[in-house]
Amino acid sequence: MEYLLIQVLNGVQLGLLMFLLAAGLTLTFGIMDLVNLAHGSLYMIGAYLAWTFITWTDSFLLGALLALPATFIVGVILEVVVVRRLYGRDHLDQVLATFGLILFFNDLVRMVWGPAGKSIAVPAFLSHTVQILPGVSYPAYRFALIVVGLLVALLLAWLVARTRLGMLIRAGASNRRMIAALGVNIELLFSLVFGLGAVFACLAGLMTAPISSVKIGMGDDILILAFVIIVIGGIGSIKGAFVAAMVVGQIDIFGRAFLPELLKSFLSPASASAAAPAISQVLIYVLMAGVLVWRPTGLFGQRP
Amino acid sequence: MQPRNMIALLLLALLAVLPLLTQAFDQRYLLSVGTRIVIWSIAAVSLNMILGYGGLVSFGHAAFFGIGGYAVGILSAEGIQNGWLQWPVALAASMLWAALVGALSLRTRGVYFIMITLAFAQLVYYLASGLEGYGGDDGLNISRSRFAGLLDLRDKATFYWLCFALLCGTLWFCGRLANSRFGTVLRGARANELRMTALGFPVFRYRLVACVIAGAFGGLAGILIANEGAYVSPAMMSWVKSGDLIVIVVLGGIGALFGPLYGAIVFFALEETLKPFLDLLHKGWGEYWQIVFGPLLVLIALHARGGMASLLRRRDG
Numbered sequence: 001m002e003y004l005l006i007q008v009l010n011g012v013q014l015g016l017l018m019f020l021l022a023a024g025l026t027l028t029f030g031i032m033d034l035v036n037l038a039h040g041s042l043y044m045i046g047a048y049l050a051w052t053f054i055t056w057t058d059s060f061l062l063g064a065l066l067a068l069p070a071t072f073i074v075g076v077i078l079e080v081v082v083v084r085r086l087y088g089r090d091h092l093d094q095v096l097a098t099f100g101l102i103l104f105f106n107d108l109v110r111m112v113w114g115p116a117g118k119s120i121a122v123p124a125f126l127s128h129t130v131q132i133l134p135g136v137s138y139p140a141y142r143f144a145l146i147v148v149g150l151l152v153a154l155l156l157a158w159l160v161a162r163t164r165l166g167m168l169i170r171a172g173a174s175n176r177r178m179i180a181a182l183g184v185n186i187e188l189l190f191s192l193v194f195g196l197g198a199v200f201a202c203l204a205g206l207m208t209a210p211i212s213s214v215k216i217g218m219g220d221d222i223l224i225l226a227f228v229i230i231v232i233g234g235i236g237s238i239k240g241a242f243v244a245a246m247v248v249g250q251i252d253i254f255g256r257a258f259l260p261e262l263l264k265s266f267l268s269p270a271s272a273s274a275a276a277p278a279i280s281q282v283l284i285y286v287l288m289a290g291v292l293v294w295r296p297t298g299l300f301g302q303r304p
Numbered sequence: 305m306q307p308r309n310m311i312a313l314l315l316l317a318l319l320a321v322l323p324l325l326t327q328a329f330d331q332r333y334l335l336s337v338g339t340r341i342v343i344w345s346i347a348a349v350s351l352n353m354i355l356g357y358g359g360l361v362s363f364g365h366a367a368f369f370g371i372g373g374y375a376v377g378i379l380s381a382e383g384i385q386n387g388w389l390q391w392p393v394a395l396a397a398s399m400l401w402a403a404l405v406g407a408l409s410l411r412t413r414g415v416y417f418i419m420i421t422l423a424f425a426q427l428v429y430y431l432a433s434g435l436e437g438y439g440g441d442d443g444l445n446i447s448r449s450r451f452a453g454l455l456d457l458r459d460k461a462t463f464y465w466l467c468f469a470l471l472c473g474t475l476w477f478c479g480r481l482a483n484s485r486f487g488t489v490l491r492g493a494r495a496n497e498l499r500m501t502a503l504g505f506p507v508f509r510y511r512l513v514a515c516v517i518a519g520a521f522g523g524l525a526g527i528l529i530a531n532e533g534a535y536v537s538p539a540m541m542s543w544v545k546s547g548d549l550i551v552i553v554v555l556g557g558i559g560a561l562f563g564p565l566y567g568a569i570v571f572f573a574l575e576e577t578l579k580p581f582l583d584l585l586h587k588g589w590g591e592y593w594q595i596v597f598g599p600l601l602v603l604i605a606l607h608a609r610g611g612m613a614s615l616l617r618r619r620d621g
Contacts, residue, residue, distance in 0.1 A: 274436040285430075
């Protein structure tokens, strides 16, 4: 029972991390109609910048606080130099150009930071465990991830639903040309939203770093998962991304935590532990295929 | 004969004698580059059929590398090395997968189609890496398909010529198909799906058939890749390979018959020349050739949509 609770929490934590990535993607897609494969690169760059600043300042919090605006600047520069030219282009052009950006950033990071992975230590003030229920303890860092993730999700929901910027974002998602005609500086809005997505990606990257590692191409595989999440949730829908991220997080953890035991009843232990992660990934894609067959525009997507 | 087809035929003639040239100048390595160019051209020609003629951006074409390759690999690991048996099974598996993926993904449009094809390819990728009995993540060493008495695939030149002949066959078939009624319907649906439907064409079925044909040729390329290195691994169908295939198709010129061939030549030539060139500028830079290649792709996406084929066409006036 305790094991189950801990695994559910792990799933929530993974889901929230993926939600941070998916939120940026779904915003840029919803408003600018942009397929941005390079979003995973921002996640990687955010994590590397965090490593640099944390090593430099010798403080996790200070380093994180410096990395977030730094990644924001990287995002805005990227938007102004390249991405801006891709709005309104064919999706194929966007895929090709942002694929080029991935190659560029992977090699750039390798050149600047070297081929070896980096690790960020769990900050000292979070290296203990907390009692979530009598007798059930959980690492404080992972617990903090859940808290921060939920806070950011709430912040984003508030930002989109209650603020002027959010109003413009929603208006932009439903009719881009109209809000430009109404005198909104749409270029600035796009740069801001892209930068915001970069900040979320950085946050996800730097928070993941202490529980995995900072390495080249770390964004590539998780990017695909983030895409799966926004497709399941319905492209452009923050709510959809949240729901889908939670479901995908649970499936992933279920596959890692429970499937090996389940498979051991009819497979050898070695092949069971090898097959389980693969099967949990497969389950995620099967879920996506199922959702798309049932609702071709995702759970919360706009109907054509 | 139009001049731009002349260029393509010259290129094909050059490729046809490549083993003789590499032997004469003792450049064994070039032959392996040539083999890769020819195999990837086959896959790119097949992708061009759905992406170029059909207008369907499939981001999961490398899955067919894996299915074709693993079909050969698994049969070989089970002791069946007869190519006459392996190849039809591999092709059938690829077509079956293409039919399944096509039937599900063609229900979606635009970016959803891109993502669902990508997701299905990832699914195959993870399935392959979960096959612990067949090497899992590390891949599987196999022995090459046997065509007793007819061909010895271990001979590099023989293998190259086989690939080359298959490429010519693929080009011939896809060229015929593109100009047939079938190809016209496919292109019509790309231009205006609603109108084609109104004209009474079952667009969905045409596209599905196109997917299955493309899947067969993609699987063929997978069979060849497996036989080239005598090795299959999940890495051969990583999503980056699907991206590379799209790059090749766009680089060569979308919807142009010989485009994928030009694209593959330019793609591999860039890879092989950028590295030594950057090393020449500064020792050690060659390792980071994608810092140059990536922005090049961005520029191509922004400014050179027609690819190589349209450059050649423009020169014809």
